Amino acid sequence: MATARLKLSSAGKKAQQELSEAQIAVHWKEEEYYKPSKKFIAQANLSSPALVKKFSEKNFPACFNHYAEMLDWDKPWRKTLDTSNPPFWKWFVGGKLNACYNCVDRHLPKYKNKAAIIFVPEPENEAATVITYQELYKRVNETAALLRDFAGLKTGDRVTIHMPMIPELPITMLACARLGVVHSVVFGGFSGEACGLRAADSGSRVLIYADGYWRNGKWVDHKPGADIAVQTAKKEGQDVDKVLVWKRYAGKYGSETPMIMGRDYFIDDVLKDYRGQIVPPVSQDAEAPLFLMYTSGTTGKPKGCQHRTGGYLAYATGTAKYYQDIHPEDVYWCMADIGWITGHSYIVYGPLALAATGILYEGVPQFPDAGRPWRIAERHDVNIFHTSPTAIRMLRKAGGDEPKKYSYHFKHMTTVGEPIEPEVWLWYYHVVGKREAVIVDTWWQTENGGFLCSTKPALDRMKPGSAGPGVLGIFPTIWDENREEVKAGSGRAGNICIRNPWPGIMQTIWGDPDRFVNQYYKKYNRHPHSKDWRDWPYYAADGAVLAADGYFRILGRVDDVINVAGHRLGTKEVESACLTVPEVAEAAVVPVVDEVKGRVPAVYISLKPGVPPDKSVQDKVSSAIETMIGKIARPKSIHIVPDMPKTRSGKIMRRVLAAISNRMDTGDITTLANPDIVEQIRQLVQGRKLGPLKEGPEDIKRFGQEA
Ligand code: WTA
Numbered sequence: 001m002a003t004a005r006l007k008l009s010s011a012g013k014k015a016q017q018e019l020s021e022a023q024i025a026v027h028w029k030e031e032e033y034y035k036p037s038k039k040f041i042a043q044a045n046l047s048s049p050a051l052v053k054k055f056s057e058k059n060f061p062a063c064f065n066h067y068a069e070m071l072d073w074d075k076p077w078r079k080t081l082d083t084s085n086p087p088f089w090k091w092f093v094g095g096k097l098n099a100c101y102n103c104v105d106r107h108l109p110k111y112k113n114k115a116a117i118i119f120v121p122e123p124e125n126e127a128a129t130v131i132t133y134q135e136l137y138k139r140v141n142e143t144a145a146l147l148r149d150f151a152g153l154k155t156g157d158r159v160t161i162h163m164p165m166i167p168e169l170p171i172t173m174l175a176c177a178r179l180g181v182v183h184s185v186v187f188g189g190f191s192g193e194a195c196g197l198r199a200a201d202s203g204s205r206v207l208i209y210a211d212g213y214w215r216n217g218k219w220v221d222h223k224p225g226a227d228i229a230v231q232t233a234k235k236e237g238q239d240v241d242k243v244l245v246w247k248r249y250a251g252k253y254g255s256e257t258p259m260i261m262g263r264d265y266f267i268d269d270v271l272k273d274y275r276g277q278i279v280p281p282v283s284q285d286a287e288a289p290l291f292l293m294y295t296s297g298t299t300g301k302p303k304g305c306q307h308r309t310g311g312y313l314a315y316a317t318g319t320a321k322y323y324q325d326i327h328p329e330d331v332y333w334c335m336a337d338i339g340w341i342t343g344h345s346y347i348v349y350g351p352l353a354l355a356a357t358g359i360l361y362e363g364v365p366q367f368p369d370a371g372r373p374w375r376i377a378e379r380h381d382v383n384i385f386h387t388s389p390t391a392i393r394m395l396r397k398a399g400g401d402e403p404k405k406y407s408y409h410f411k412h413m414t415t416v417g418e419p420i421e422p423e424v425w426l427w428y429y430h431v432v433g434k435r436e437a438v439i440v441d442t443w444w445q446t447e448n449g450g451f452l453c454s455t456k457p458a459l460d461r462m463k464p465g466s467a468g469p470g471v472l473g474i475f476p477t478i479w480d481e482n483r484e485e486v487k488a489g490s491g492r493a494g495n496i497c498i499r500n501p502w503p504g505i506m507q508t509i510w511g512d513p514d515r516f517v518n519q520y521y522k523k524y525n526r527h528p529h530s531k532d533w534r535d536w537p538y539y540a541a542d543g544a545v546l547a548a549d550g551y552f553r554i555l556g557r558v559d560d561v562i563n564v565a566g567h568r569l570g571t572k573e574v575e576s577a578c579l580t581v582p583e584v585a586e587a588a589v590v591p592v593v594d595e596v597k598g599r600v601p602a603v604y605i606s607l608k609p610g611v612p613p614d615k616s617v618q619d620k621v622s623s624a625i626e627t628m629i630g631k632i633a634r635p636k637s638i639h640i641v642p643d644m645p646k647t648r649s650g651k652i653m654r655r656v657l658a659a660i661s662n663r664m665d666t667g668d669i670t671t672l673a674n675p676d677i678v679e680q681i682r683q684l685v686q687g688r689k690l691g692p693l694k695e696g697p698e699d700i701k702r703f704g705q706e707a
Contacts, residue, residue, distance in 0.1 A: 031422050033461035034429065036438040040411055044458035046322035052459065055472035063473050064503050067318030068310065071353065072106050073097045074283040081501065087521045087536045088508060089501040090287055091311030098281035099290055099313050100178035103352035104140055105281065107133045111328060115357040119167045120376055122214035122363025131167055143175035145277035150270055151206050151242055155180035155282050158292065159206050160199040162225060164188040164213035165362045168246040169338050170348045172208055177290060180282040184292040184304065187339030190630040192225030196232025198294045202304055202510060205239060210246045211255040216364045223255035286310025292510050293341050295446040296570035297519060298560045304510030305447050312449045313349055315504030319450040320350030323440055323471060324384060325412050325457055333359035333377065334386035340567070341446040342416055346386060365391050370399025377408035386414035389424060390565040393596045396427050403432050410437035412457060417566030418598045419554055425464035443467035443554045445540060446568070447520065449504025452476065453552045466551040475499045478546050483524055489548030493555055493698055496544035497524055497537040505538065543698055556699025565597040567632050571654070574601055577628040581620045583611045586644050590658035591700060592636055600636040602661045606643055613640040641681050648673045654704040660685050664696035
């Protein structure tokens with residue numbers, strides 16, 4: 001339906017009366033602009049319009065040499081961009097470098113005694129630990145020696161890392177990078193099963209774990225997940241022969257589960273044999289894969305986004321320098337988890353390549369109270385802060401006045417991961433940023449390596465709720481379903497695409513190049529045999545509008561992905577988990593608006609004949625989701641329905657269920673095979689009395705349009 005509306009209006013066809021433009025138009029109040037302070041501008045890394053000009057379209061792709069030049073290369077590249085096999089681009093061809101060397105070794109002459117990582121444990125009575133660049137160098141080398149000589153890992157092997165936010169996580173990643181071993185970090189909050197599936201897909205025979213960690217005041221015993229992960233991987237045909245376990249408190253094992261003889265080893269014990277060892281960084285081809293990061297897509301199986309060494313590192317470094325304004329003197333804190341792409345690019349690789357000092361915080365932001373982040377900022381004199389709209393909403397709700405009690409001063413703040421509502425932006429600006437900090441609202445994705453849209457912090461005005469223009473060297477556009485350009489200022493929504501390749505874009509989907517092409521390039525490619533990059537725009541699967549000022553406002557996913565608290569969840573993944581419960585016949589998962597988390601999943605299930613609709617089934621479904629994916633996927637509600645609304649060809653109309661869950665208009669349901677079911681489900685979910693219908697956000701209106 002939403003698609004039909006878009007098609008009709010973009011083609012300028014008739015039916016204006018019943019399908020008025022207003023139905024697909026997005027009505028925002030245009031927000032006022034905010035300007036960066038003179039003080040910020042005076043010290044900013046990106047302050048020269050000449051540099052911006054260097055990145056103009058006519059200088060593409062050579063403009064990106066500027067980012068690559070921020071790194072140390074063992075061998076210079078011959079060619080900036082090779083487009084001979086679209087859309088499998090090659091960046092900085094012929095160049096050789098090592099990512100770990102660039103993040104650690106090269107800083108030693110100038111910064112060896114400077115803090116690289118300040119680890120802040122969640123328990124407030126536990127002191128922070130400072131790891132200098134010198135200490136980081138030693139620890140990474142010893143770990144690399146262990147991975148090479150004890151675990152037998154070689155360049156090109158994959159390793160799955162399932163760890164919480166402790167310094168040993170970036171140390172392990174950097175040790176892998178030093179050896180050219182491809183790391184695949186799985187978010188610590190995911191279940192053992194989820195980790196095992198990813199380990200199997202990547203072909204990892206070594207799993208790196210931690211015993212446990214603190215979260216929200218509780219000790220989480222993490223290690224049991226390793227046993228489940230190994231079993232799950234085995235079921236998928238992948239043997240894991242070593243599990244290496246870091247202890248949160250060296251010398252003290254914090255898990256209840258036994259170590260399995262001959263399979264499990266404590267890293268801190270084994271490390272004693274590698275004390276003081278130095279491992280030469282392996283000189284890697286610019287195109288050698290650096291890491292995999294699994295993310296949700298439109299199928300039940302998460303995909304391994306494969307990122308390259310040279311292009312990725314150059315892009316993360318360049319964007320961190322110019323858009324986050326990181327200088328070596330700054331103290332930078334990104335509250336994301338390293339298990340997500342934000343943590344990879346903007347906790348580990350970008351900031352460390354720039355010799356930053358970064359805070360690594362173990363726990364949840366509001367523990368033990370909503371003042372915690374501001375106490376951390378005050379104590380460590382943090383001046384660059386980076387978080388998500390969900391965390392901002394949560395902190396505002398839990399303690400809207402807390403920031404005022406602490407004397408920290410941010411010069412710069414980032415928001416990422418979800419659309420930020422203007423009123424939430426304003427609280428971030430006035431209260432958290434104390435009107436001193438510039439804000440960048442950065443839009444990008446796991447697949448992209450680094451920011452795609454953002455204002456330039458010292459050069460552009462900020463507009464609450466809008467990400468801004470494409471970043472340096474990125475040329476976005478909005479197309480409708482007919483590939484007609486949706487013009488700036490038209491107020492219409494469409495699909496945001498990037499017209500050009502860039503160094504941070506993933507190389508491929510691990511083991512599935514066809515899916516890579518189909519998912520991101522097929523939609524707007526008109527000449528499948530073309531060798532011209534202009535024929536291969538990147539389709540992001542996000543809806544957006546473009547204002548007359550050239551600022552993009554991102555509306556959210558247009559595919560089957562739900563963005564829960566800034567974390568990507570595939571509806572199909574959740575549905576597959578539901579279907580493992582034997583009583584369940586059909587399952588459909590839809591997004592519901594949530595005041596704090598942005599979106600949360602609601603589950604609809606229908607049961608097999610003869611199964612009574614009682615709570616025990618709901619409980620089974622809920623625990624299946626938690627076991628197979630993790631707590632973040634926990635649904636807001638599980639509705640047992642007599643049948644699903646379906647098209648005549650038998651497809652479940654998730655759009656209708658999403659409308660019901662969000663009290664929105666269900667739109668035209670006359671084409672359904674079973675239109676009567678809609679009212680039954682509505683009463684079941686909303687009760688007999690129909691409250692006022694809501695207009696509803698654009699992503700939910702468009703939900704399921706691709707299905
Ligand atoms: C959403 C996170 C609005 C978007 C870096 C995208 C955003 C998905 C923004 C990617 C933003 C990210 N404004 N929406 N500033 N940033 N998104 O892969 O829907 O975890 O497609 O990468 O988050 O999520 P992912």
